[in-house]
Amino acid sequence: MRKYWGIIFTLVLLGACQEEKVTVDHEAIKISPIEDPIITRFGFNFEDFSVHQDTIKYGDSFGELMLKNKVEYPKIATISEKFRDTFDVRRIRVGKPYLILKTKDTTEQAQVFIYQNNPIDYTVVDFRDSVQVYKGKKRVKYVEREVSGIIETNLSEAILNQGIDYSVTHNLANVFAWTIDFSRLQKDDKFKIIFKEKYINDTVYAGTEPLVAAFFEHNGVPLYAFSFEGDSLKNQVDYYDHEANNLRRAFLKMPVEFGRLSSRYNLKRRIRYYGYKVRPHKGTDFAAPIGTPILATADGTVTESTRRGGNGKYVKIRHNETYSTQYLHMKNQNVKKGQFVRQGDVIGWVGMTGNTGGPHVCYRFWKNDRQVDPLQEELPLAEPLAEALRPYYFAYIEPIKEQLDCIVYPERIEEDDLLTLNELDGTK
Numbered sequence: 001m002r003k004y005w006g007i008i009f010t011l012v013l014l015g016a017c018q019e020e021k022v023t024v025d026h027e028a029i030k031i032s033p034i035e036d037p038i039i040t041r042f043g044f045n046f047e048d049f050s051v052h053q054d055t056i057k058y059g060d061s062f063g064e065l066m067l068k069n070k071v072e073y074p075k076i077a078t079i080s081e082k083f084r085d086t087f088d089v090r091r092i093r094v095g096k097p098y099l100i101l102k103t104k105d106t107t108e109q110a111q112v113f114i115y116q117n118n119p120i121d122y123t124v125v126d127f128r129d130s131v132q133v134y135k136g137k138k139r140v141k142y143v144e145r146e147v148s149g150i151i152e153t154n155l156s157e158a159i160l161n162q163g164i165d166y167s168v169t170h171n172l173a174n175v176f177a178w179t180i181d182f183s184r185l186q187k188d189d190k191f192k193i194i195f196k197e198k199y200i201n202d203t204v205y206a207g208t209e210p211l212v213a214a215f216f217e218h219n220g221v222p223l224y225a226f227s228f229e230g231d232s233l234k235n236q237v238d239y240y241d242h243e244a245n246n247l248r249r250a251f252l253k254m255p256v257e258f259g260r261l262s263s264r265y266n267l268k269r270r271i272r273y274y275g276y277k278v279r280p281h282k283g284t285d286f287a288a289p290i291g292t293p294i295l296a297t298a299d300g301t302v303t304e305s306t307r308r309g310g311n312g313k314y315v316k317i318r319h320n321e322t323y324s325t326q327y328l329h330m331k332n333q334n335v336k337k338g339q340f341v342r343q344g345d346v347i348g349w350v351g352m353t354g355n356t357g358g359p360h361v362c363y364r365f366w367k368n369d370r371q372v373d374p375l376q377e378e379l380p381l382a383e384p385l386a387e388a389l390r391p392y393y394f395a396y397i398e399p400i401k402e403q404l405d406c407i408v409y410p411e412r413i414e415e416d417d418l419l420t421l422n423e424l425d426g427t428k
């Protein structure tokens with residue numbers, strides 16, 4: 001009986017994945033496809049002009065280039081005087097491409113000068129009638145891509161080997177930073193990613209966008225992540241799982257990026273110096289070199305930034321009515337009492353002020369006015385998705401989740417297969 005179920009299930013899955021793929025590309029929808037890429041560039045119809053294309057050479061000046069192309073001197077002067085904020089003629093750089101659009105008649109008088117600041121941005125100087133100077137952006141095309149892999153050694157190798165930009169690895173690690181310990185990946189952990197690459201005028205690669213969605217199977221446990229704007233007012237995009245749980249935790253695991261846990265929260269700690277008497281340690285110590293930035297582990301308001309006794313220089317932050325955190329032995333603080341800080345903001349630097357044997361930050365975690373062990377606490381989730389948004393969220397992720405589920409893993413080349421290939425090749 002079980003077998004039958006297995007077969008039916010497989011068929012259903014295949015059915016879903018074989019359907020013609022509908023790619024949801026929200027960014028692409030916003031871009032108008034009406035522009036004819038061949039004739040209209042930078043917003044001008046190139047058929048109306050005689051087009052001269054070049055790059056800025058050593059010794060070129062904007063004024064001379066324009067005089068050579070029959071622009072009257074007063075107009076050139078206007079630009080360097082009135083439009084310096086938009087286009088500083090003294091700052092044209094050697095090697096930058098530019099275009100001059102001239103009249104098609106025998107006078108060949110420059111009408112428009114287009115300077116390309118970078119692959120996406122450009123500046124237009126329009127000499128027709130009264131002079132106009134403005135900035136523009138080229139059309140960027142977003143191409144959706146899928147990538148999947150099975151971990152053999154580490155994550156970046158699994159992605160880079162497929163010719164994918166490093167930023168994708170970095171983004172994937174960030175999305176799951178609170179749920180997966182990437183230093184403890186297992187062989188056979190699997191992942192699938194949907195992301196977008198940017199191309200200028202359909203051809204020039206210009207990097208990737210934040211991930212659209214991802215799937216990670218760690219220790220056999222599947223995890224989904226979908227990017228979604230949970231707070232349109234703050235323009236904040238977060239990653240949520242298939243049940244709309246925010247993947248970001250309200251608290252970072254530790255207040256330094258690369259610190260070594262040197263002493264845990266321990267109520268029964270005995271110290272030889274005090275005759276083996278119990279001296280509870282209610283903080284968690286992270287050793288790090290002097291000057292290492294100390295980060296606020298969550299959003300909150302600074303309630304103390306001062307120096308006192310054994311604590312040395314310290315900062316205390318109130319996050320909400322339940323939680324506060326405190327950071328001791330700082331070299332210096334970087335925040336003032338009353339200041340609002342965001343998660344990850346640098347609030348000070350590791351030092352040795354107060355009672356300490358070496359450079360470290362003593363991190364104290366308060367829950368309902370009692371100090372608890374942050375490494376044992378089930379840390380609260382970040383802002384959940386608003387109830388009103390949940391139906392939209394589920395409708396939005398449905399096709400994306402199906403798309404993720406249908407991505408196949410790359411086939412492994414087993415040693416047996418290699419032998420067979422070699423045999424076929426006759427090169428045993």
Ligand SMILES: [Zn+2]
Nearest residue numbers: 283284285362
């Ligand atoms: Zn401590």
